[in-house]
Each structure stands twice: as structure tokens, then as C-alpha cells.
Amino acid sequence: MTVTTWATLAALGAFHGLNPAMGWLFAVARGLQERSRAVLLRSLLPIAAGHLASVGIVAALVTATRSVTASTTLAVVGGVLLVAFGLWRLLSQRHFRWAGMRLSAAQLAGWSFLMSSAHGAGLMLLPVLVTEPVPGGHPGHLSAAPVGALAGLAAAGVHTVAMLGTALVIAMLVYQVLGVGVLRRAWFNVDRLWAGVLVTAGLVTLIRA
Amino acid sequence: MTRWTPDPTFYPSPREAATAPAEKLAYVAAFDRTASRPDAIVVLDTDPDSPDYGRVVGWTDLPHLGDELHHFGWNACSSALCPTAPHPHVERRYLIVPGLRSSRIHVVDTQPDPRQPQVVKVIGPEELAERAGYSRPHTVHCGPDGIYLSALGGADGAEGPGGIAILDHTTFEVRGAWEADRGPQFLAYDVWWHLTQDVLVTSEWGTPSMIEDGIIGELLLGRRYGHAIHFWDLAKRRHVQRVDLGDAYQMPLELRPAHDPTKSYGFVGVVISVEDLSASIWLWHRDGDAWAVTKVIDIPAEPADPANLPDLLKPFGAVPPLVTDIDLSVDDRFLYVSCWGTGELRQYDVSDPMRPVQTGSVHLGGIVRRTAHPAAPDEALAGGPQMVEVSRDGKRVYVSNSLYGAWDDQFYPDGVGAWLAKLDVDVDAGGLTPDERFFPHGDEFRGLRVHQTRLQGGDASSDSYCFP
Numbered sequence: 001m002t003v004t005t006w007a008t009l010a011a012l013g014a015f016h017g018l019n020p021a022m023g024w025l026f027a028v029a030r031g032l033q034e035r036s037r038a039v040l041l042r043s044l045l046p047i048a049a050g051h052l053a054s055v056g057i058v059a060a061l062v063t064a065t066r067s068v069t070a071s072t073t074l075a076v077v078g079g080v081l082l083v084a085f086g087l088w089r090l091l092s093q094r095h096f097r098w099a100g101m102r103l104s105a106a107q108l109a110g111w112s113f114l115m116s117s118a119h120g121a122g123l124m125l126l127p128v129l130v131t132e133p134v135p136g137g138h139p140g141h142l143s144a145a146p147v148g149a150l151a152g153l154a155a156a157g158v159h160t161v162a163m164l165g166t167a168l169v170i171a172m173l174v175y176q177v178l179g180v181g182v183l184r185r186a187w188f189n190v191d192r193l194w195a196g197v198l199v200t201a202g203l204v205t206l207i208r209a
Numbered sequence: 210m211t212r213w214t215p216d217p218t219f220y221p222s223p224r225e226a227a228t229a230p231a232e233k234l235a236y237v238a239a240f241d242r243t244a245s246r247p248d249a250i251v252v253l254d255t256d257p258d259s260p261d262y263g264r265v266v267g268w269t270d271l272p273h274l275g276d277e278l279h280h281f282g283w284n285a286c287s288s289a290l291c292p293t294a295p296h297p298h299v300e301r302r303y304l305i306v307p308g309l310r311s312s313r314i315h316v317v318d319t320q321p322d323p324r325q326p327q328v329v330k331v332i333g334p335e336e337l338a339e340r341a342g343y344s345r346p347h348t349v350h351c352g353p354d355g356i357y358l359s360a361l362g363g364a365d366g367a368e369g370p371g372g373i374a375i376l377d378h379t380t381f382e383v384r385g386a387w388e389a390d391r392g393p394q395f396l397a398y399d400v401w402w403h404l405t406q407d408v409l410v411t412s413e414w415g416t417p418s419m420i421e422d423g424i425i426g427e428l429l430l431g432r433r434y435g436h437a438i439h440f441w442d443l444a445k446r447r448h449v450q451r452v453d454l455g456d457a458y459q460m461p462l463e464l465r466p467a468h469d470p471t472k473s474y475g476f477v478g479v480v481i482s483v484e485d486l487s488a489s490i491w492l493w494h495r496d497g498d499a500w501a502v503t504k505v506i507d508i509p510a511e512p513a514d515p516a517n518l519p520d521l522l523k524p525f526g527a528v529p530p531l532v533t534d535i536d537l538s539v540d541d542r543f544l545y546v547s548c549w550g551t552g553e554l555r556q557y558d559v560s561d562p563m564r565p566v567q568t569g570s571v572h573l574g575g576i577v578r579r580t581a582h583p584a585a586p587d588e589a590l591a592g593g594p595q596m597v598e599v600s601r602d603g604k605r606v607y608v609s610n611s612l613y614g615a616w617d618d619q620f621y622p623d624g625v626g627a628w629l630a631k632l633d634v635d636v637d638a639g640g641l642t643p644d645e646r647f648f649p650h651g652d653e654f655r656g657l658r659v660h661q662t663r664l665q666g667g668d669a670s671s672d673s674y675c676f677p
Contacts, residue, residue: 026292032677033405033471093211093379095296097354100444100674102407111293180221180676183290189213196397 001132001155008128009155013162015197016051016121019190020183021096023047023112024167028175029101040175043166046105050112050165051121055159058122059152062129067148070118070132078126082202086120089197108114119191120198122156127205129155215297218666219287221676223468223539226287229601231255232664234266234323236281236304237629239657242614244275249657250306251318252324253629253649255605255664263631265654267324271315272331276308277614280661282349283671284316284356285378288404291353291675296378303329304663305356305376307346310421310614312337314346314358315354316381324666330381338364340383341374345417348399350673355384359400361417368416371397389440392448396435399463402443404673405470409441410493412461412477423615426521428485432456438464438477440500451593452502454491457484461491465537465544465670467562471677474562476544477502478535483504486510486525488532490546492562505565508532511551513577519622528576530619533612536595538603539669543639544569545597549612550620552578552593556641558644568639571632574610576620582630584648592625593619598662599669608630610656627654629662 016022027047031040053170065072096118103111129152174182220226233256240248252267254545271278284303289296304326306315312334317326337343344361350357356376363369372394373387388394396413403410413435414420419428427436436458440450458479466475474494479487490506510527516596522528531550537543537559544565546555552575557565572580574590581588592610599606609629611617617625628650632641 021295025295029292029405029675035471093299095299095378096294098294099352099354100407101291101293101405102444144570181225183221183297184215184217184219184225187215187290187297189211191298192211192213 001151003068005128005132006158009159010090010162011127012124012128013159014166016116016159017163017166019118020187021115021190021196022051022121022163022167023115026111027171028180030049031175032180035151037175040171041077042105043108044119044164044168044171046109047112047167048160050109051116052156052160053109054113054116055122055125056153056156059125059129060149061152062126063132063152063155064145064149066130067145072209074203075130078130079202079206079209082123082205083199085123086195086198089120089198090192119194124198125155125159127201128134130205131208211298212300213298213652215290216285216299216301218301219290219292219297220672221287221674223541223674225657226601226667226672226674227539227603229460229666231602231605232600232666232668234665235607236319236326237609238278238660238662239627239654240276240278240280240614240616240660241657245488246656247271247274248276248278250304250307250326250652251654251659252326255631255647257646260480263649265649267326268329269317270327272328273311273313275311276313277310278306278660279309279613280348281306281663283351283663284381285584285666286351286667287672287674288351288353291404294353299378301667303381304348305358305381307358309345309347309361312344312346314376314381320388332381336383337374343374343386344373345371346374350401353404356381357387359397359411361397361414361420367399370395371416373400373411387446388448389446390448393451394439395450398435401464401466401475402673403466403470403473404443405675406473407443408441410464410466410475411439411441412464413437414460414462419615421615423619424521427597429459429481432459432483434459435461436672437461438502450500452493452500454479454502457482458489459483459658462533463535465535467541468537468539468674469541469677470674472541476535476537476559476562478532478546480531480533486527486529488530488548490532490535490544490565494562503563505563506546506557508546508548508555511577517577519576519620522576536597536599536669538599539601540603543634545599545606547594547597547608549593549595550654551575552580552590554594554597554606554608554641556634556639558639569641571641571643573608573630573643582628582648582650584645585644585650590626590628591621591623592628594630596661598664600658600664601667601669603636603669604634607662607664608632609659609662611660614658617658625658627651627657627659629659
């Protein structure tokens with residue numbers, strides 16, 4: 001993968017990390033509830049793990065599939081999927097439903113997995129992954145799939161590290177310095193922007209295909 | 210359509226909410242006891258700089274007759290900022306208005322003109338019955354995953370169990386009954402929660418047949434009305450613990466948990482003790498792994514000449530205080546207690562919730578006293594302070610005077626009238642003073658009785674917070 005690819009994956013990670021719905025706000029809430037910064041910090045790891053699982057599954061699937069099928073087909077299917085999902089996110093008024101805030105680390109990871117998946121976090125990586133040269137340079141062989149999947153997992157890993165780093169910085173900033181009052185002014189509607197990014201990414205993928 | 214920034218009336222913490230600007234309007238549920246005219250949502254002007262201050266400035270008739278409006282609530286509130294399922298870009302805009310007698314649920318849009326709300330959706334009793342198995346919808350709370358609506362009765366004429374129905378945040382359709390396992394719970398009334406602790410609390414009144422034609426003396430003296438509160442696992446929707454106050458303590462109604470999400474206590478008001486007609490306030494709190502209740506306020510009955518009492522009370526020769534509503538200020542400092550029988554609103558400093566200290570009292574109406582309002586000193590008032598609502602900054606308290614149609618008629622048989630008063634609070638020292646400029650009453654309500662008040666932008670009983 002090129003430097004640009006890694007940078008793009010990291011930038012998308014930062015974008016996901018920035019979204020309060022992706023977990024940093026939950027970590028802050030847990031820290032405030034227990035009056036403990038350690039609780040905040042401990043909460044971020046399972047949140048990142050859940051995000052990694054959600055993104056990793058999509059990334060591994062995409063890269064493994066790319067290793068065995070024509071990239072145009074994948075790009076077209078992926079692009080259409082992205083546009084459709086993005087439009088649905090944009091137009092649907094439904095929000096993620098969840099009641100219950102006292103979660104174990106495993107439940108927290110599960111929450112994060114569901115939250116990331118419902119937002120299509122992994123899908124957002126699709127345009128980056130489908131334009132990458134196929135690892136090994138021999139597409140069309142089934143034996144290339146595991147190598148492809150590994151590349152996908154590496155991409156998800158880099159993405160998640162960036163996501164975790166961003167979430168950590170913002171969570172600490174809000175917990176230590178700004179206070180949750182900042183939410184009232186600064187909680188920009190990331191969901192709408194997010195949906196727009198999904199649609200754009202889908203269109204870019206389709207145009208390049 | 211969603212907003213780009215959070216609804217400005219959402220606050221992450223009670224501390225922030227207490228800095229909210231003063232409400233400019235109040236919405237009041239008004240009902241026609243004779244069911245010959247539609248019930249209404251009435252809009253009051255609460256802006257002291259307005260020429261219409263203290264007057265009715267909007268009136269929205271409901272489409273049917275005989276709903277008996279009682280409690281109502283917002284489609285969304287500060288709980289939208291809760292981190293597990295955040296949706297802060299929705300609007301606090303729709304009032305969810307149940308008909309306690311008709312079981313119809315109305316959705317009332319307060320936009321574009323907040324003074325002229327519009328009924329935009331009516332959910333029939335059949336939808337509530339088919340999807341949730343409930344009737345007689347009552348308390349509305351905006352939850353993280355939907356709108357929680359308590360209901361007193363079962364479906365298709367069944368007396369119970371009462372319980373909680375969940376409405377969709379967006380479409381307001383009834384999604385179903387909330388309970389996965391209700392344990393021994395049968396009676397229902399109020400519901401609220403400790404949101405960040407996954408704890409939901411419910412209280413008990415009576416089944417439809419026990420209340421709809423008036424309070425039934427034999428059932429009361431037989432200690433058959435509710436006398437317990439229930440604790441539930443909010444995430445698993447399971448009953449956890451029933452805490453019995455003792456069967457002498459009939460009708461624990463309004464539940465007021467601390468707004469501070471790190472606190473694990475709350476207050477519940479008990480209407481009457483059958484032993485001495487007193488009313489009481491109980492504190493629920495943790496006791497090891499379990500929940501416990503402790504009586505923290507006792508309000509005795511007042512002796513009275515039977516000649517001045519309604520038939521129901523003549524044998525007792527005393528006026529019961531009848532604590533029918535309580536409200537806790539957003540900063541969890543003051544508890545307001547309505548004594549609807551004796552016609553008094555009391556204010557307690559509950560900074561130490563185990564040891565409340567009375568800091569204020571205002572008399573208005575009352576079964577025997579009939580205290581007039583200073584704005585109309587020659588008019589003896591019927592009814593008493595009943596539904597009480599506190600502004601977010603804690604500086605203003607609104608009380609209305611009707612309890613429930615059939616019960617009004619028993620305790621105030623010569624007519625309960627209709628009035629709503631505003632009291633100013635001394636937030637430093639404590640204390641309450643009636644605002645002489647704010648006393649809508651009598652004909653202003655066009656013959657309807659007034660029940661719950663909701664303040665524009667939220668109030669002390671409308672919002673829950675996920676951050677301390």
C-alpha cells in the first residue's frame with residue numbers, strides 16, 4: 001500500500017474517532033459516572049476493539065474478494081452498496097437504539113461493534129481498498145484470498161489506531177478541560193456529514209471502476 | 210428533518226440545565242369533566258415582560274370528546290445526549306398527550322407557532338391495546354431508545370397488569386410492551402429512572418375500576434390500593450425488587466429521582482395513610498445490593514368540623530393532606546410537596562435527602578380553608594395545589610388545582626373550579642411567594658379543569674441527564 005493509502009485510512013480513522021457516537025463520549029460518561037479518569041481510559045480499549053472488529057470484517061472481505069475477482073465488478077457492487085447505504089443513512093430518521101449503560105468490557109466492545117456496523121464504518125474504507133493494487137500481483141487465484149484478507153486487516157488496524165488516538169485526545173480534552181457543556185455547541189451533526197461521505201465515496205468508486 | 214447542532218434545550222448535565230433561560234410559555238392539559246366539549250392543550254404566557262403575562266394565549270382543542278387529559282411529555286429531551294444511543298439533532302417539538310380515560314394518545318406539534326400547537330397524530334386505544342396490551346396511558350418520559358409511556362390498565366377491558374409501552378421516537382407508533390419479566394408487579398402509575406445506573410422505578414395507584422368512578426372507601430380502608438414501588442433492570446427490562454411501604458401507606462404516586470446521575474436516591478409521595486389520614490414522603494436509596502425506602506416526611510391530617518367536610522370525610526372529622534404530586538428541583542436541592550386536601554404547597558430543603566428541612570409554605574384553596582389567591586382576595590378557592598412544576602433554574606413554581614375528574618367531585622363536591630398559580634422561589638434562603646400578576650383562573654379556562662403543566666424548553670420533571 002502507498003503512503004497515501006495509509007494516510008487516507010488513518011484520516012478516516014480520525015474522522016470516526018471524532019464522532020461522539022463512536023465511543024469517546026461513552027468513555028467520558030463512564031469516567032464521569034465513576035469520577036475516575038482510569039475508567040475513561042479503560043473504556044476506550046474495548047470500544048476500539050469493537051470498532052476494529054466491525055471495520056476489519058468489511059476490509060478483510062473486500063480485499064480477499066479483490067484477490068479473486070475482477071476489480072471492476074467489486075468496485076461497481078461496492079460503489080452501489082455505498083451510495084445506497086449512504087442515502088439510507090441520510091434520509092432515514094431512525095437512530096441506533098440501545099438502553100443500558102453499565103456494560104462489562106466485553107459488552108462495551110459489543111456495543112462499539114454494533115454502533116460502528118450500524119453506521120457503516122467499514123464500508124467507508126471501501127473506496128480506498130478497491131483502488132489498491134492487488135497484493136502479490138496475481139488476481140484471480142483463490143489462493144490469493146488469505147493474503148488479501150491480511151492486507152485488509154492491516155488496513156483496519158491502521159484505521160483503528162488512528163480512531164483510538166483521536167478518541168483518546170478528544171475524550172481527555174472534554175473530561176479534563178472543556179467539560180461536557182461543549183457538546184451543546186460543538187456537537188455538529190456528524191451523522192449527516194457521515195452519510196454524505198458514504199455517498200461521495202460510493203460515487204468516486206463507481207467513477208473509477 | 211434533523212438539525213445541524215443539538216437542540217438548544219438539551220443539556221448534558223443538570224448543572225448546565227439549571228442555567229437555562231426562563232420559559233416564555235407553558236402548556237397545560239385541560240379537560241372537560243362532562244365530556245361534552247373537547248379537552249385541550251392550553252398555552253399560557255409566562256414571559257413577565259409580555260403584555261399577556263399570566264394569560265391564556267393559545268388553545269388547541271383535541272379532536273374527540275372524553276379523553277381526560279392528565280399527564281403529558283415531550284418527544285425528546287436531554288436524554289438524547291446520552292452516549293449509548295445519541296440523537297441530539299432531533300427537536301424537542303412534539304408533546305405526547307395521552308387521554309387517561311379514552312386511552313387515545315395525541316401527538317401535538319408545537320411548531321411552527323409555539324402558541325398555536327397542532328394535533329398531528331392520534332393513536333387510537335386499539336393500537337395501544339393490540340401492540341402493548343395496555344390501556345389508560347399516563348406518564349410520558351423521553352428515553353434513550355424510545356418514548357416510555359406508563360399505562361394503568363390492561364387491554365380489552367382487563368384490569369391489568371398495567372405497565373409501560375414503548376413508542377417509537379420518530380413515528381410515535383406503539384412498539385410494544387416494555388417488560389420482559391414483570392415479576393409480581395400488577396398495579397402501575399408513574400415511571401422514572403436512574404438512567405446511567407440501568408435502574409427503572411415504577412409506582413402503584415389502582416386498576417381502572419378502582420379509580421375511574423372515584424376513590425372507593427372500602428377498597429381504601431381495605432388497603433387494596435397500591436402500596437409498593439418496583440425496581441427494574443432498565444437494560445434487561447426485568448423486575449428486580451418490590452419494596453413494600455406497608456399496606457397502611459396507600460397510593461405511592463409520583464417518583465422523583467435525583468437528577469444528578471451519580472446519585473442513587475429519589476422521593477416518592479404517598480397520598481394517604483389509612484391509620485391516621487396523614488400523607489408522607491419516602492426516600493428510596495441503596496442498601497447494600499438491594500433497594501430500601503425510608504419515610505423522611507410525615508404530614509399529619511388537620512382536624513375539622515364534619516359539617517365542613519364532604520361526605521367521604523365526615524366520619525373522620527379531619528382533612529387529609531392528600532399529597533398527590535411532588536417535584537424535585539433540577540439541582541436536587543428543593544422538594545415541592547402538594548397537599549391537595551389541606552390546600553398547601555410545601556417546600557423542603559433536601560440537600561441532605563435523609564433529613565428534609567421545611568423552608569417554605571403557601572396556602573391556596575383547601576377542602577376547609579379555601580384560601581384565596583392574593584390577586585383575587587375575595588374569591589374563596591376550591592381545589593388545592595396539585596400538579597406542581599418547577600422551572601429549570603428553580604426560581605419559579607407552577608401549580609394547578611385539579612386532581613382527577615371523579616376524585617375532584619368527591620373531595621370538592623361543590624365544584625373544584627380551575628386555577629393555576631405561579632410562585633416565586635427564594636433560591637438562596639428558601640421560601641415561596643405567590644406572584645400576584647400570574648393567576649389565570651375561572652372563565653379563562655372556559656369551563657375546563659387544569660392538570661399538568663409543561664414548560665417550554667423543559668422543566669424539572671421532563672428531562673433526564675447522563676452526565677453529572
